[in-house]
Amino acid sequence: xxxxAIETCPLCHNIAYPFYKNIFYKCCECSAIFRDKHLxxxxxxxxxxxxxxxxxxxxxxxxxxxxxxxTSVRKDFSTNSLGLDFxxxxxxxxxxxxxxxxxxxxxxxxxxxxxxxLFQKKYDYVVxxxxxxxxxYPEKEFNLLKNLLKPNGVxxxxxxxxxxxxxxxxxxxxxDPTHVFIYQKETLEWIKNKFNxxxxxxxxxxxxxxx
Numbered sequence: 772x773x774x775x776a777i778e779t780c781p782l783c784h785n786i787a788y789p790f791y792k793n794i795f796y797k798c799c800e801c802s803a804i805f806r807d808k809h810l811x812x813x814x815x816x817x818x819x820x821x822x823x824x825x826x827x828x829x830x831x832x833x834x835x836x837x838x839x840x841x842t843s844v845r846k847d848f849s850t851n852s853l854g855l856d857f858x859x860x861x862x863x864x865x866x867x868x869x870x871x872x873x874x875x876x877x878x879x880x881x882x883x884x885x886x887x888x889l890f891q892k893k894y895d896y897v898v899x900x901x902x903x904x905x906x907x908y909p910e911k912e913f914n915l916l917k918n919l920l921k922p923n924g925v926x927x928x929x930x931x932x933x934x935x936x937x938x939x940x941x942x943x944x945x946x947d948p949t950h951v952f953i954y955q956k957e958t959l960e961w962i963k964n965k966f967n968x969x970x971x972x973x974x975x976x977x978x979x980x981x982x
Contacts, residue, residue, distance in 0.1 A: 781805060781952070782909040783961065791939050795953075802957035803909075804933060811907060812948055818882045820949050826862035833864045839977040840898050840927045841868045847925060850874050852895035855919060858902030859884060865898050893921045899928045904950045917966045920982040926968075928978040930954060 778787045778796045785800035797804050812820070827833060834841075844854065854876035856866045861883050866876050876898075879889045897919050906912045916926055931944045933953050944950060959978060963971040968980040 778805075778807070781808075781907065782913075782958070783965070784910075791945070795939075795945065798958075801961040802955045804953040804955070806948075806951040810948070811951060814882075817905075817949055820947075821860060821882060824861060826860050826864070828862045828864045828867035830864070834868055837865045837868070837900055837929070839974070840865055840900055840929060843927055843977065843979065844869060844874070844896055844898065845872060848874075848895055853877075853892070855879060855889065855892075855894045855897045857897050857899045857916065857919075858905070863900075865900055890915065890919065892919075894919055894924060895921055896925045896927060899926065901929055903928050903954070904930045904944075904952055906952050909952050913962055913966055917968070917980075917982070922982060924982040926980040926982075928980070929976045930978070931976060932956065932959070932973070932978075 776789055779785070780787045780798035780801060780803055782803050783798060783801040785798055787796035787798040787805070790797035790804055793807065794810060795804050795806055848854070850873040852874070854869065854874060856863050856876050856878045859866060859878035859880045863878055866878055869876050877889050878884050879886060897916055899916065903909070903912070920926060933939070933942070933955050939945060945953065956973065959971060959973060962968070963980060968982060970981040972979045
């Protein structure tokens with residue numbers, strides 16, 4: 772279309788066109804929907820938003836919310852396995868629940884627990900709960916996540932996946948200014964192929980990539 776603004780997808784670097792007002796673009800290649808880079812929060816603004824999250828790890832409703840991940844980890848791995856909670860925030864119910872069951876899981880967060888030494892190890896599993904929609908540089912992040920896994924390791928993600936049946940204008944998930952990168956099923960499949968995961972499974976919000 773003549774004179775139509777275009778952007779470059781931060782995941783696959785292909786062309787993206789306006790999708791919603793002047794706020795979100797949609798990639799022609801991987802179908803990702805991402806926020807205009809000029810609207811991204813600064814690190815200080817972003818951290819302030821996360822500090823306002825009420826992450827009470829003892830809250831049973833919070834523990835129930837993350838149960839798709841904790842249940843899957845307990846089914847797939849023993850307490851002898853080593854895990855990483857990537858993007859653990861100010862408090863992680865996932866780590867709390869798994870540790871209560873005797874699991875060993877390390878916590879990393881770029882704002883609240885920034886320990887790059889954690890990236891020197893390989894993990895049996897990595898959990899990434901309500902984090903991947905915050906990725907400013909998803910290609911870099913998924914490359915890191917893939918490399919953190921041992922052979923046959925599993926990456927457990929949770930996010931709200933968009934599909935065309937959802938009325939984007941009324942969709943609450945887009946309204947959080949820290950939700951900058953939104954996935955469709957096609958996006959998740961593109962990631963599987965690009966980063967050479969052996970399998971992908973999607974169950975509502977729960978997304979599993981196997982190394």
